[in-house]
Structures are given as C-alpha cells and as structure tokens.
Amino acid sequence: MKIKRSKHNKGFTLIEVLVSLVLVVLIVQKAMGAVSNHQKNALMATQRLQAYYLAVEAHDQLQSMYNLESKTPHSTHTTPTNWDTFMKDKTSSSTSDIYFTLDGSKDYQYASGSETSLLPLMNKTQFTRTVTVAKAAPTGVSSNHYRKLNIKVIWSDVHFKSTDTVISLDYYFYDPNQN
C-alpha cells in the first residue's frame, strides 16, 4: 500500500516557530530568575545575620547596664534596684514604653528615637535600631515580675532597592525585685 505524502508538507509554519521561540525565551527567563534569586537570598542572609547581632548587642548592653546598676545601686534607691527604678533613674519619661539610644561612647542613654548614625555601615547597608521596654509578661504568664524588651532592627536593601526589612526580637526579663 502506498502512502501519499502531501506536496505542501515541507516544514514548520511561522506560528509554530514563533510559539517555540516564545517558549524557549520564557524557560531561559525563568532559569535566570532562579539564579538571580539565589544571589539575592545570599545577600539577604548577610544582612539578617548582621541585624541579628545588632539586636543581640542592644540586649546585652542593657543587660550589662542593669547588672552593673544592681551591683552598685544608685544612692537614692534601696538595694538591689529593679528594672523600673533602674529605668526611671535614667529617664524623665513616665510613659510605659521607654526608648534607648547609644551615645558616642557606646553607652546607652535613655531618649526616645532610633539609632542610625551610631551604627556602622556594614557591607554598604545602614541599619536602624529601636529599643523599647514595656510592662508585659510572656503569653500565659501572669506576673508583675516581667519586663518585655523589644528590639527592632530595620534596614533598606541597597542592592535590590527593596522596601525596608525589619527583624523584631522580644526578650522577657524576670526580676524578682520587680513588682
């Protein structure tokens, strides 16, 4: 039996070629996008790690100051001091949330606002840090002995011009001398 071949069945049509090309372009574009994301993630990991250590820095600075204060309490306080007397000693603010900023000698002074200019430029990224202390206990705990320290570190990605990124860490300090 003979199979008849069409005289006109000579190759691809223009539409077929165009669709194929569009598909190839889309696949390559996706592959390049994945590669670009990989690099972006590596850079974001750098900034997150730096931000984390800046948050730890604020926590340890305050812990250190409180430790020192409780060892050598202010003359007007009874021994040992607690978080509230420690903070009131350092600020004129009477609000429940108290802000802290670093001064030039890397000691915490107690003033509202964020720290930006005193934080170093790390891998071309400028970080901003905000530290607050509030009366709050961990979830499910009913006690006046706790104070919640919240540390926010914010940065804007210079590599990808993205919006600000924030890490926010909460620490609870337990102080038996606190009522």
Add this chain to the structure above:
Amino acid sequence: MHRRAFTLVEMLVSMALFAVLMTMSYSVILTTQRIGSRAAVMRDVQTEARNIIDLIGRDIKSDRFCGLTVSPSELKIETKSGTGGCSLTDVKDTKQYTYNSINQNIELNYQIKLDNITGAIQVNSSFVKITSLTFSGKNDNHVSISATFTSVHTKYPYSFDIQTTISPEINY
C-alpha cells in the same frame, strides 16, 4: 519512492541554531555555577564569623560575676603594639584571645594545660582572614566586638562586617 536528504543550507542553519542554543545554555549553567560558588563562599565566611563570635561570646558569658563582685577585673582588653592587634584576656581562667593584624588571625592562648593543649591555637579557619578586629567596652561589664571577616578566595572576594556586644550573664 524519492527520499530527499538535508541540503547543505538546512544543515548549516540547524547547526547555527544549535550553536546559539548551546551557547545560551552554557552561559546560564556557568552563571548558575558562579553564583552558587559565590553564595557558598558567603555562607562559609558568615558561618565562620558566627562561630568565632559565638565562641568568644560563650567564654565571656561563662561563670563570671555570679558573686556580684565588681573587682578584680576578670576580663581585660589590651592593644598589642607589636602586632597592631588587640587581645581579650579572661584573667580567672587565664585564657586569652589575641588578634594579630599582621597575619590577620585570631589565636586562643591557654596559659594552663587544658585537654592536653597548651600554647596558641588559631581560632579562624585557613580560608578566612580577619582584616580588622577591635575589642572595646567596659571590660568585665560588657565587651563590644567589631570585625571584618574576609575570604581568601581570590576568584570570589567577599568581606563580612559584624558588630555585636556581649555581656556576662548574672544569676539573680
């Protein structure tokens, strides 16, 4: 039956298209590999930085100050004029971290025999140099560390800046 083979022009066009596609694929694979290697270098340097900061941090946070005593100072920060570096000494355990800015390494010196180890041990791995490091702060109250960790990999240069402060823990 008349079967027609490919013409020379068809072959040349196919080969040209194939070459273009292969070049594009190779370029994508090469870029992926380069970015992967770069990300690996970044990850290694960051891990190294985290390990070293955590190692020093654990030593600072160890069992000091439980007695609520301010003196004698048990942590001591000094500058090392000979090496252009600095050191952090734990007087109680006679353990010392020394940064040498000439060879860009951190060494841990044990003054006492510990686990059959005496003398200096290089803390950082050979694939990382510490291009700057400062210890500052209030010695036994808190210690701030600022450092730049740099990969020795010349093909994928990467530096990682870090700053943190470590305070000894206190038992209430």
